Amino acid sequence: MTHQPPPGPGFGPPPPQYAPAPPQYAPAPPPQAPAPSPYAPAPSPYAPAQPYAQAPPPQQPAAGPDFLAVDKRNAVVVDASGVAFETSGLTVEFRWPEIRGVHYRASPDGKALMVAVVHMDGRFYECVVEARPKTRLQEWFPQLAWVLGHYRPTG
Numbered sequence: 052m053t054h055q056p057p058p059g060p061g062f063g064p065p066p067p068q069y070a071p072a073p074p075q076y077a078p079a080p081p082p083q084a085p086a087p088s089p090y091a092p093a094p095s096p097y098a099p100a101q102p103y104a105q106a107p108p109p110q111q112p113a114a115g116p117d118f119l120a121v122d123k124r125n126a127v128v129v130d131a132s133g134v135a136f137e138t139s140g141l142t143v144e145f146r147w148p149e150i151r152g153v154h155y156r157a158s159p160d161g162k163a164l165m166v167a168v169v170h171m172d173g174r175f176y177e178c179v180v181e182a183r184p185k186t187r188l189q190e191w192f193p194q195l196a197w198v199l200g201h202y203r204p205t206g
């Protein structure tokens with residue numbers, strides 16, 4: 052019979068039928084802690100002694116009024132986070148701190164709402180949303196004015 056070396060760390064204690072009997076004069080061994088999961092990540096030797104404080108989760112903007120104008124291809128959303136344009140499936144979001152101004156008017160034929168966002172660096176972006184029926188445009192103007200006044204009271 053050949054002698055096998057004892058199992059390395061991580062295999063746990065031997066099965067009870069092979070465990071050595073404790074000597075009569077030795078105190079009872081303390082209960083064994085459960086073996087770490089083999090799938091748990093190993094501690095990094097480069098980890099700091101004390102973990103860094105976790106950053107607080109980003110706060111959602113406070114609930115407030117919002118404005119939404121939508122047609123088949125385009126949309127304009129104004130809410131507590133800023134202004135968002137969706138044009139043919141592409142979405143562009145502007146947060147309030149990066150907006151210099153928001154302008155809106157009816158299209159020359161009076162069938163669409165034209166909204167422009169002026170960025171802090173002077174660039175501007177525009178989205179046009181068709182109003183169907185045409186009377187919807189007259190509903191959008193007071194709503195948009197009120198929501199913009201709520202978030203940008205000085206303009």
